[in-house]
Amino acid sequence: MIDRIDRRILSILQEDSTVPVAEIGRRVGLSTTPCWRRIQKLEEEGVIKRRVAILDARSVNVKVAAFISITTSQHNADWLAKFADVIREFPEVVEFYRMAGKVDYLLKVVVPDIEAYDAFYKRLISKIDISDVSTTFAMEEIKNTSQLPLNYVVTEKTREPAKE
Template sequence: MPERRIDAIDRKILAELQRDGRITIQDLAGRVGLSSSPALRRIRMLEEAGILRGYVALVDQAKVGLPISVFASVKLERQREEELDRFAEAVARWPEVVECYLMTGRHDYLVRVVVPDLAAYERFLKDKLTRLDGVGSIESSFALGQVKYTNALPV
């Protein structure tokens, strides 16, 4: 499917949906200056183009018993495709990993892990991360506080 260009109205729709994914079509249409049918049609086109990938509920990490965020910088022994793929497939299966990025620089991956306490992170390291073939080194940094968090893109 060819890449769909987004215009100013699409950007307004995306901004509103990022603010409130449960907004009614009528309210959304009013905020972006359309009637309901064209607004719904644009949303469906954004979904079909893969620009809108889904809708989620944001859950407070601490209030569900996962107050600890750890950023683990991981260096692999080798950066061959099969090792990179093996690592990516493993972390995709681990529920404690909420974000993982392939990086440039000294480390190959930056992984964000959420856990209830330090003992749980130790278990994660011992039972999962250090047992993965090809992991050369792990450097953990614990978040002391969250200064900013958003999942809204500046469209």
């Protein structure tokens, strides 16, 4: 169970995972060793899945974000497994969701330009049969974060979401 100190550690790490453990400990009121143990425990429990560098899309020439809604007439485990395998082959797909509602799947794809999107689309439809594809392109990125809200974490003492 996560407590208030763990939440503060997670908040710091979500902001900048390169902050030294000693500095994190200072900010949360712990010495280095107990702070490091907490971070290791959060990693072992899978709360911290991995630590990554977040790149600037323009700097790596993937400035176009496309959101692709996919509908299929195939609703079975074999088709889904094949589709998931196909999608994993495409580095342009940075997010992939199975949806509830009118759309079956939603993809977020990043590419340099519309021509690259068209090439991606042609490769995709050559590998898997899909009923309907609808793409929308982002005109402007207004908010993009990897930081999850921590105010819903159930704390050890209250067993209810934190109210901070």
